[in-house]
Amino acid sequence: MKLNSKFTEKKATRDGLGDGLLELGRNPKVVVLCADLEESTKTKAFKQKHPKRFFEAGVAEMNLVGMAAGLALDGYIPFATTFAVFGTGLAYGTVRQSVAINKANVKLACTHAGVTVGEDGETHQMLEDVSLMTGLGITTVVPCDYLEAKRATIAAASWPGSLYLRFGREKTPIITDASTPFKIGEAEIFRDGSDIAIIANGIEVFQALEAAKILKTKGVSARVINCHTLPLDEKTVLKAARACGAIVTAEEHSIHGGLGSTVSRLLAEKAPTPTEFVGTRSFGESGTASQLMERHGLTAPYIARVAALAESRK
Amino acid sequence: MQEKRRRRLERIAWELRGDIVAMVANAKSGHCGGPLGLAEVFSVLYFHSMRHDAKKPLWRERDRLYLSNGHVCAVLYAALARSGYFPPEELLSFRKLGSRLQGHPHRNERIGIETTAGMLGQGLSVSVGAALAARLDKSKRRVYCVASDGECQEGSTWEAAMAASNYNLSNLTLLIDYNNVQISGHVSEVMRLEPFAAKWKAFGWNVLEARGNDVESVAQAIEKAKLEKSRPTAIICRTTLGKGVSFMEDNPEWHGKPPDAEQARRALEEISERLEKL
Structure with missing residues (x-):
């Protein structure tokens, strides 16, 4: 990519x-x-x-x-x-x-x-x-x-x-350039990997790429998927679940009803896979953007920790 | 208005009443009080004032009618059927599974249903958008919106009222069914709207009053609205809920209740007696 x-x-x-x-x-x-x-x-x-x-x-x-x-x-x-x-x-x-x-x-x-x-x-x-x-x-x-x-x-x-x-x-x-493919409805693999797949959207895609770098230092190969559209690109998600055997979803959104919920429903139906969720679990509050990313566990180190957890459940 | 034309519009209004009672009774659910009160308004709109052609439902230059108080759709469906948008027999599918004539209207331009309605207070906003579209198109087509008095308790109605006036939408005419009845009682007792005309005037609208069960009065107001050059027009149509069926008139109970078989027989009898005299 x-x-x-x-x-x-x-x-x-x-x-x-x-x-x-x-x-x-x-x-x-x-x-x-x-x-x-x-x-x-x-x-x-x-x-x-x-x-x-x-x-x-x-x-x-x-x-x-x-x-x-x-x-x-x-x-x-x-x-x-x-x-x-x-x-x-x-x-x-x-x-x-x-x-x-x-x-x-x-x-x-x-x-x-x-x-x-x-x-x-x-x-x-x-x-x-x-x-x-x-x-x-x-x-x-x-x-x-x-x-x-x-x-x-x-x-x-x-x-x-x-x-x-x-x-x-x-x-x-800015993580893409003019040559990066983009089509509504089609998820793109932004980094290939085989031990775990991080499925992210929005600004969490950058955090996921950073998390993959951290995971690499620990010998874990992480695939990063930019899943910008819902309904899901089911083919890409299922392929990742089958190839990696563990999934983390990451979104700057509630864990209820967003990307993570949608991915886990698909997996439950078609390919049960250990899955962990990065997303918000409460309303926000005042603070700087980076403080709040930290507070809600939306940053790369947190994604990397959760990824390790998902991988250990394989 | 010529005598012949007036008599024709009156006749159609009473025919619509017969359709409404038959539909709601057959469905064993639905609203008939509001629709009965609006029969003259719909007769005038579809058979006198609006430019439309049932054979060309997608004609871009047709006048648009957006029904905002979707629960009175029986009168819309009856007017569309009698205009030729679909066979009158289809009226009996009202509120049945798979029907194009849903309990509240579902947009289907091919049979003349211009927008989905049910949740109140949205039709005027959609009409403002349509009036802006007509202006962008440099089209002379007109946009009509029918709304209810009780519906004006929705704040969104006034958001749209503000915008229509702000954009000087003289191509937009709102007809408000002022029967002073809403589901739980008389509007004046549930949540007072008066001074109603003054509210619309204060929002910058040209405000007209019409006797809503008098075809001539409704038609005159609509014609007058066409002459207005800079403001949207609201026509406050004073109607009687359940008009034409003695035991339903002005009785809040009949806002949303279907007649049983015996009540429907009596209602249809009253309506056909009236039709015979016309």
Whole structure:
């Protein structure tokens, strides 16, 4: 797998949303809706370039999503943007009925997911959004870095149907480059290995790659899979389970109903495998992003420890 | 309005009433009070005011109707069937397994159902989006939304009201079924909405009042709304819940209860007596 091996440049995935939208501006059907957060969600550049296709909803997220549904029903490709806690939490009923049941082609693009929101604290650190959206059958993409976030945004416009795109606030290392394959729905093996497979999404993919380095010093060969989309790329996950015999999932999300739960259900059905889960088990709190990563056990050393545990259960 | 046209619309309204009672009685579940009160509004919309063609349900320039208070869908289904979107016999599949006519509407544009509704307070938001889409398309098509009075207790209704006014959506007309009844009693007793017209005016809307069970009054208000150049229009339609069936009128019990066989027979008898006189 070709990656940007230096990991020196850092950028937030939310910037990928902004830059992706700017590129999509060429498509006259693409419209952007915002709920008073154009700076934070990085949609301001689109607004400046395409003011007629930018709609401000104000602090009214139910209406943000409802308006997007109306635009979608008439053939537009709306990106409804806000923070994850508002878009998937506050507006859940509207997403359920007017987007999911309605089969409206709305791209719900939310930033500020996860504990790395930092100082704003627990009310703003959305940790249940993937569970909520996948429960509605909405395809969910959690990009691993800025570049993948931009590519996911661009790919979302031509994806047939509604999508949930999940982005973070914090600057994180860019680990992919232009040659890294990306296709919604297809997981990619970012590092090969045979003793254990770490299946991760979002910013946890970088932590998983770092964990694999730690494991290597201990003689454990770890495979790292960037599993950015749910529903799962079942083939890649099952292949990893059969080849490695032990699994760790890693996500900046609750262990209930996200990537880990989904992987373990698949494994329980098709290939029972010792599995351990890295993810949050409580609401967040105020602190720096790195302190909170530490506090919730989302960092590479913790993943490496949990991986060793899974491996010992083989 | 010409006498002939008025009589035709009235006749259709009473035919819709017959359909509604038959559907709900046959389903042995569902709402008939609200739909009966809306018969004139739907007769006017589908047979007089709206530009639509049942033979071309996906025609891009059709006027749109988004039903927000999904539980009154029996009147929508009856109006769609009588407009030719699907055979009238299909009305008897209402609320049955596998039916296209779900207990609350499920979007199916091919038979004229423009949006899914049931959870209240969403239809106006979807209508605002559709009105913005019409504007982006530089289209003259109009967007209609039907909502209920009780539904205006949902905060999301007012989020949408704010946006429609903010975007000067004069191509959007909201018809509010003001029968003053919601599931647990009279609206004025459950959660007061008054001063209702003043609320819409304060949100920047052009507000009209209509006698909702008078086809001429409804049609005039809709025509007047078309002349408005800068604001969305709300037409507060004063209707009577259960209109046309003496034992249902203005009785909150009939918000969501189906008539039994004997009640349905009596209701249909009252309706056909009325039809004979028209």
